[in-house]
Amino acid sequence: MATLEEITQLISGLALQLKAQPPTEECEQSSSLDLSIAKLTQSLNLDDDDDGASTSRVLDTALSLMCFKAPQVFDSVLEYSVKTIASVLSSSVGCKVFRLGKEEVLRVGSSISRRDCFDLIDVVGGDTLSDLEERGVPSLLLLHALLRAAVSAPSCRYLDPSMVVLDADLSARRSIAASKLVSHLPVELSSVNDKVPLRLLLWFLDPLILKRDISEMLQETMNRPFLSLPKELHERKDWHSILICLVLSPAMFTATRALLHDWFLLTGLRSILQLLIDLVSVVLDVISIPTRWGISMELGSKLPFSSAYYPYNNVWLRSLAGPISSEGLLQIVNWITDFKQPGPSINPSAAKVAFLDHKSLWSLAISFPSWFYFASVLVFADKSFKEVLYLEGTVGENAAVRYLAWILNPFDKTRQDLLSGNLIKLARHWTSKQVVSSVQETRTLGLKRRLKKPKVDDISKEGFTFGNQHGCQAISLWLQEYQNTAYECDFDPQVSMFFRWIPLGIFTGWCSSDINESGCEFLLHYAATGTMLHSVRRNEGFAMKDAIAGASLVFNLTDIVDRMSESLFETVGIADSYICKVKSRTARYLIKCVQRLTQPDACEVAGVQTLLDLVSRLEKWRTRGQEVALIEAELENAIHVLKSKFSST
Template sequence: MCFAAPQVFDSVVEYSVKTIVSVLSSSISCKVLPFEKEEILRIGSSISQRDCLEFIEVVNDVVSKLDQHGLSSGLLSYTAARVAVSASCCRYLVPSMHVLDVKSIDRRSTAISNLLCCWPSNFSLDGHEIPLRLLSWYLDPLTLKHDISSILQENMRRPFLTLSKEFYERMEWRSILLCLVLSPIMFIHTRALLHDWFMLTDLGSLLELLIELVSMILDVISRPICWGIPLELGTKLPFSNAYFPNKDHLLRTLSGPVSSSSFQQLVHATSKSVSLVRKQFGPISESSALKVASVDPKSVWALAICFPDWFYFASVLLFSNNCFQNNFQLECTIEVPNFGQTSDMEQPVASAARFIAWILSPNNKTNQDLLFESLNQVSECWSLKQIDSGTRERGVVDYWKKLKKPECFDSKEGFSHGNKYGCQAIGLWLKEFQRMMKYGVESTDNSSNREAESYNFVLQNSMLFRRIPLGILIGCPSYVKEDGFELLLHYAATGRMLHFVSNNARMHHVDEFNEKEAVAGACLVFTLTDIVERMSASLLENEKSALDIICQVKLGASRYLIKCIERLIELNIIEDGNVMQVDLHGRLERWQHQGQEMLKLDRDLDDAIKCLSRKLSLL
C-alpha cells in the first residue's frame, strides 16, 4: 500500500496534535508535591501561571499554522484553554503557608484574544465538556462583561422584547444563560455586575434584565431538560443555594407563590436581617460601611428587588385596607421582630408600608422611618376617599365577592359597581401623594435642607417610587375610570402628570407624548398585565376569577395603551423603526390573548394591530 507525501504529512500532524492534546489533558490534576522540607498542594495544570502567557502564545502560533494548512485546530485550542484556566497563580504549602506567583500580564489580553478568535461559535453540551464560552469567561472576564452588555444593549434598543421568550429562542442568549447555570460563580459575578450598574443608573431596563436573568436561572435548574440540557448533566446541576449563597430560606419565600403567609415570612426575614446587620456594625447605625453593606450585591435587599411581585403585593395591601385581605381570607396581622417597634404584631397596611420603605431606602434608617410614616398617611388618605365615596365597604367587597362566583363576569357588560374615580379625583390624590411623601422626607431634623431636597429629588424620580400607586390599579381596578387609569399609568411610567380638559362630558388629556414616553407607557401596560396575571393565579380561588381580574385591568389600561401605540405610529417610531414595530406587533398579539375574550377591546386592538401590519408590509 502506498501513501502520497501530503497524506503522510497530514497524518503525522494529526497524530502529533492528538499527542499534544493527550499530554496537556493529563497535566490537569490534583497532587501533593515535595518542596524542600514542606509539601505543595497543586490543583490544576502543571503549567504555572507564570508560564501561562508564553504557553498561550505558543499554542496560538501552532493553531495559526494548522489553519494555514487547512487542518483542524479546534481540539487543540479547547485543550489549551482548559490548561490555561486550570493554571493556578498560587502554590499552597501544607499545612499553612502559601506562595503567590506574581508576573506582568501586559501581553495576556492580546494572547487570549488571539486564542479565542480561533474558536467555533457553535454551542453544545454533548460529551459533558466545558463549553468554550464558559472557558473564555474564565480566561478573560471581560468577555463575560461583553456578552452581558450585548444583551443589555439589545434590550435597551428594543424595549418591546419579551426577554423570557428571547432567552429561550435565541441560541446566542440561551448559550450564555446555560453557561451561567453551569457556573454558579459566573452567575454571581454577573448578578453583581448588573446590580452595580443599576445602582449607578437606576435604569429600568437594567433592573428588568436582572429580574429576568434570576427568573431564568431558577427556571433552568428546576426543569433542565426543557432547556436542552441532557438528563445526566441536569441531575448534576447545583441546588439554588449555590447561585444565591446564604440566602436559601429567603429565596424559597421570594421565588414561591404570592400569599399572605409568605408575605409574613418575608417581612419577618427582611426585618430580622436589617436588625442583624445593624448590630454587626455597632452603635454607629448610619456609618458608610453599613450603608454599603445594606445594598451591596450580597445583601438581602439586592435579592428582594429581583422579585418585584412582592413590592407590588405590598402596594396592593397599602391601598386596599381590610377589604382586600378579607376577600382573599388573608390574616389581619403580621408578626415582625422587635427592632424599634412597640408591638410585635402589625396590621397588613403597616407591614406593607414598612416593606416598601425598606425597598426605597434600605441604607438610611432615618429616611426609612419617615417613608414608613408617610406611606401610612397616604394609605389613610386613600381609605378616607373610599369612605367619603361610600364604596369602601359596599363596592370593593361586592366586587371581589363577585369575582369569586364562577359565572360572574360578562366581558360585554364589564364592571359598574360603586363610584369610580376619574382623572380629577385621581389627580388631586396623586398631588396629595407627592406632597405627603415630600413633606415626610423634608421633615427630618437630622438632615440639612440641601440633603433633604437632594434625597427628595432622587426619590421622586425613582422608578420604584413612581410605581407605588399601581397598587390601586391591581387591588381595586373597578374603582378607577379609564382617564384615571391613564393618569396613574403615565405618572408611573414617566413621572409626569397629564393635564385633562372636559370634552362632551368626557375628560381628554391635552398633552402629547414624545417617543420615549409613549414607549415607556406601552411597556408599563404590558408589565402591569404580566404582574396581575402572576398575582391573580396565586391569590384567587380559581382560574375563572383570575381571568376576570386580568380582563378588568386590561379594560382600564387599554385606552392608554392604544393612545401610546397611536402616538408611536404617528411618530413612525423613528429610530430602528422596523425592528421596534415588529416587536410591538408581537407584544400586542400576546397581550390580546391574556385573560378572557372581550369584544370591544378586541376590536380596538385589532385596529391597532392591523395598522401596524400595514406599516410593516411597507417596510
C-alpha cells in the same frame, strides 16, 4: 506529564503540516485504474537497491484502490495530530505531591505555568486554529485543552524544589491571550465530551469577557425596550450559551448579579434592573425544569442547587422565590424587623455598602418584584379583595407598608417608620374618598342599600366596565399628596421608580370599578414617567419616549400580575378573571401608547426592530388570559398598521 518543549514541538509539527499543500482530487482523478494496478505490480517487485520509497508507493496505491483520497488521508493526519496535542495538554492537568525542601507540597492544576500557557496560546491562537477551521478539521478539542490548561495553570513557577518564583503582573498578557481565542468561540453552546463549556472557560481565564458579554446583552435590551428576554434566552444561540454557562457556574452568576446591581445603583436605570430580574428568574427556572430549556437530563442532574447562587440564608431564597402569600410577606417583614439596622448617624458610605451592595438582603429582594407589587396591592385592597385572599384586619396592610418602606430606604429605620405611617394615612385617605363617593351616589339615586361590589370572577360578557367615582382630578389631587410624602422623606419621586410604582396597587388590587378610564391612564402615566398627565389627549399628547415607557410598563405589569395570580387564587378561572380586569384597566392607555408608535415617524425614531418586538409583545398580551373586548378591534388595527410598516420598509 509532558514537558513544555514536547508540547511546543507537537504544535510546531502541526503548523508545518497545515502550511503544506495537500494533494488535490483533480490530480488523483487523472490517474486511471490501470495505471494504479501497474504501479502496484511494480512496487511489489522490490529491487535490492530500493531506497524504501516503494513501500510508500504500495501504501498510496492501496489507499487509492480502496477509494481513499489523498486529501482525506491528509485531513486524518491533521485530526490525529490535534487529538495528540489535546491529550498531551490534558495530561498536564492533575494533582501531584512533590517535596519542597523538607516539606511535601500538593500541586493541583497544570504542570505548565501560566506564562508558558500564554506563550502556547500566542502560537496556536494565531494562524493554527484559523487554518484548522478552514480545512474543516475540528479545532474545538484543541481550543478546549488550551483553555483548560491556561485556567488551571498556577501563577508561580518552580525553578527547583527549593525556589518558587511568582509570575506577577500577567493581567495584560491574560487579556491578550483571551482575545486571541474568543474570536474562535462558536455562537452556540459548545463543550467537549460534556466538559466545561468553552465560553465558561474563557470567563475564568479573563473575567472581562464576561463583562463584555453582559454589556452587549444590556445594550441590546436598552435599544430594544419591548424585547422579551426569556424568549431570546431560549431561542437565540449566543444568549442561550451565556445562560447555560451562568447556570453551570454559581460563581459567574454571582459576578453577573454584582455587575448589574452595581450598574443599577450608579444609574438607577429601569432597563438594568429589568435585565437583572429576568436573568434571576430564568436561571432559577432552568435549575427547576432543565428539560424546558433544552438541557438533557444527564446535564440537568449536574446543575448546582439554587441555594448555591446566593450567599444568604436559604430560608430567604425559598421565601422570595416561592409562591406569593400574605403569610410569606409577614414572615419576610418579621425578618426585616429583626435585622439590625443602623440609625441616621451612621456614615452614608458604610450604610450603602452594608445594605445596598450585591451581597445585601435588599439586593436579593429587588430581584423578585412580585413581592413589591403584592405589598402595593395589600395597601389599597378593599374588603372584598381581602376576603378573596383570606386576609383579616390590618395585618396585611401593616406588613405591606413596612416592606415597601424597607425597599425605598433599607438603611434608615427612622425614615422607614415615617414613610410607613404616611403610606397608611394616604391609603386610608383614598379609601375614605371612595366611601364618601359611594354614599353620595347612593343618596343621589335614592337607594337605601349600599352598592353591591362585584366578585373577583364576576365579569360580564361585554367585558369590564369602568365606574365614574374617580377620574383624573381625584387621582391628581391624591398623587400631589403622595409626592409630598416623598419630599418629606428626603427623596425625589421622579428619580425613585419604586416610589412611582406603589400607586399601581390602587387598581391592581381593587376588584370593583371605582376608577374610570382617565383615572387609570393618569396612574399608569405617572408610574411610567414620573410626570402628571394633565390632559389625556389622543396621539399628540404622548411623546415617543413616554409612549415606549408606558407600553413597557403595561407589558411588565401584566407579566407580574400573571405570576402573582398563580399563587393568590384557588382556581384558574378566578386567576384569568383577575388578569382580565387588570388588562382592562390598562388597555386604553396601552392603545394610546401603541397608536403613537404607529405614526409615520415611528420607524425613524424608535427603529424597525423596536416595532417588530412591539408586535410580538402585543400578540402575546392579547392572548394572555381572557381577551379584552373593549379594545379588541383597536388592538387588531394597531397590529395591522405596524405589520404594514414592515412590509413597506
